[in-house]
Amino acid sequence: MKWAIIGGGVQGCTLFNYLIKMKKASAEDICVIDPHNDPMELWRQYTGRISMSYLRSPVSHHIDVFNASLEQFVAIHADDKESAFSQPYDRPSLSLFNQHTQKTLQETQIMKSWIKGRLISLKRLTDSWQLIVDMTQSQEMFKANNVVLAIGNSEKPNWPEWARTEQKAGKDISHVFDQSFKLENKKGPILICGGGLTGAHLALKCADASPGNVTLATRQALKVSDFETDLSWLSEEKDQIYQQIHCYEERRNLISSVKEKGSITVAFKKSLYQSVASGALSITHTNAFSELCAKAKTVILATGFQSNPLGTECASTFLKEKAPLSKCGYPILDRKLQWLPNLYCIGGLAELELGPISRNIAGAKRGSERIVKSL
Ligand SMILES: Cc1cc2nc3c(=O)[nH]c(=O)nc-3n(C[C@H](O)[C@H](O)[C@H](O)COP(=O)(O)OP(=O)(O)OC[C@H]3O[C@@H](n4cnc5c(N)ncnc54)[C@H](O)[C@@H]3O)c2cc1C
Known part of the structure; x- marks a missing residue:
């Protein structure tokens, strides 16, 4: 095998498309190793679970190589051009984004390369890498000339300490990104914890289904930003500034300082307050989550993912x-x-190495370009 891509999420799939479309390898030369049945399964599960209608990122951010690929796809396939995008920034609908993703991955024939399993050992041989993959029933050994680690932290929902304590005490509490999470049959009053876009989506969804029975709890006042990372970080100019920083601690500090973690868009803030005005939703800012828990029948965490250092994890x-x-x-x-x-x-x-945009869809394109151009 010439290439083994570990992780078939947004990042791994984008790189796969780049390798194929830029003619650096054929599907037979690549294996994509991932524990799920299909590519980008976690992406579909998570975005579907919160009923996300539109992406936060603009239409030029997708998993194909050609920049206008999604825009052209929408022009051909959208039944209703008006609802294909949310404004400003031409944010594509999740449905069209997912259809485009599926079409692109069919073109590049990713399923020919798909291996359902989890990497459990990676060792260097003289001129290649040895991979041991857990395939549930058995373990298999593979060899690859090149290995790409495309694993994120999105398998690990973040459970704050107080929430674990509540769970141990018998509270009906779950994280929206738990593998076993189901929203159906949740009893009100429902408390949703977390002030980011996931919490906002979930609060609106629950308030729609059960008006007057839902509270969104956040530590601080709602933070508004168009994007989690300002799009200027995609510019050549900003990239050059970033590359001139040689101290990794300084790079880490910069990444932390420019990321608007836990922020929501203006449109979501407006929708949340409309829901509050109509009596469907309550919003409260607090640090005393346990006290609020006592008043709720169901607690749902929208507290993101664990921030374990990924290199140490590997x-x-x-x-x-x-x-x-x-x-x-x-x-x-x-x-x-x-x-x-x-x-x-x-x-x-x-x-x-790539800077603050690295984890999102635009970062997948930038990372893939870097790798493919270096070959
Ligand atoms: C609800 C939601 C909405 C988002 N909206 C946007 C948006 O609008 N725009 C944007 O740019 N970004 C958005 N993001 C952020 C970002 O694009 C995603 O987090 C992105 O999916 C990260 O990609 P990834 O490939 O690193 O991770 P994942 O999609 O999680 O894929 C990693 C894969 O690696 C697998 N894996 C892990 N360990 C191993 C192993 N040892 N062996 C084999 N496989 C392994 C995992 O099972 C997983 O399938 C959003 C994220 C979420 C959760």
């Missing part, structure tokens, strides 16, 4: 080689996004 789970890590526990990569010879990273793992 080293402690499957990576059997010593590889350079920054103080913050993330890989130190070269310009080609290589961690070790022929071992590449993309997405969250490439954050220190």
Whole structure:
């Protein structure tokens, strides 16, 4: 095998498309290893669960190579051009984005390369990498000349300490991104914890279904921003500024300072307050979540994902080689996004090299371009 891509989410699928479409490999040369049945399964599950109608990112952010690919797809396939986008920024509807994703992955024939399993060991041989993959019933060994780690942190929902305590005490409490999460048959009053876009989507969805029975609790006042990371970080100019920072701690600080984590768009703030005005929803800002829990029958966490350092995680789970890590526990990569010879990273793992946009869809395109151009 020439290439093994570990993780078939947004990042791994984008790189797969780049390798195929830029003619660096054929589907037979690549294996994509992921524990799910289909590509981008977590993306579909999570966005579907909160009934996300539109993406936060603009139409130029998608998993295909050609920048106008999604825009052209919409022009041909959208039944209603008006509702295809949310304004401003031409944010595409999730349905069209997913249809375009499916069409692109069919073109590149990703299922020919799909291996359902989880990487549990990665070891360097003289001129290749040895992978041991847990396929549920058995373990299999593969060899690849190049390996790309495209795993994020989205398998691990973030459970605050107080929530674990409530769960132990018998409260009906779950995280919206738990594998087993189901919204059906949840009894009110419902308390939703988390002030970001996930919490906002969920609050509106629940308030629609059960008006007057839903409270959204956030630590601070709702924070408004068009994007989690300002789109200017995609510009050449900002990229050059970032690349001139040679200290990884400084890079980490910059990433933390420019990310508007837990923020929502103006449109969502407006919708939330409309729902409050109509009596369907209550919003409260508090640090005393346990007290609020006492008043609710059901508690749903919308508190994002764990922020474990991804490089340290790889080293402690499957990576059997010593590889350079920054103080913050993330890989130190070269310009080609290589961690070790022929071992590449993309997405969250490439954050220190690619900058603040690395984890999102635009980052997947940027990371894929970097890798493919270096070949
Ligand atoms: C609700 C929601 C809405 C979002 N909206 C936007 C948006 O509008 N625009 C935008 O740009 N971004 C958005 N994002 C953010 C971002 O695009 C996603 O988080 C993105 O899916 C991250 O991609 P990924 O490939 O790193 O992770 P994932 O999609 O989680 O894929 C990683 C895959 O790797 C697999 N994996 C993990 N460990 C192993 C292993 N050892 N072996 C094999 N496979 C493994 C996982 O099971 C998973 O399938 C959104 C995120 C969420 C949750």
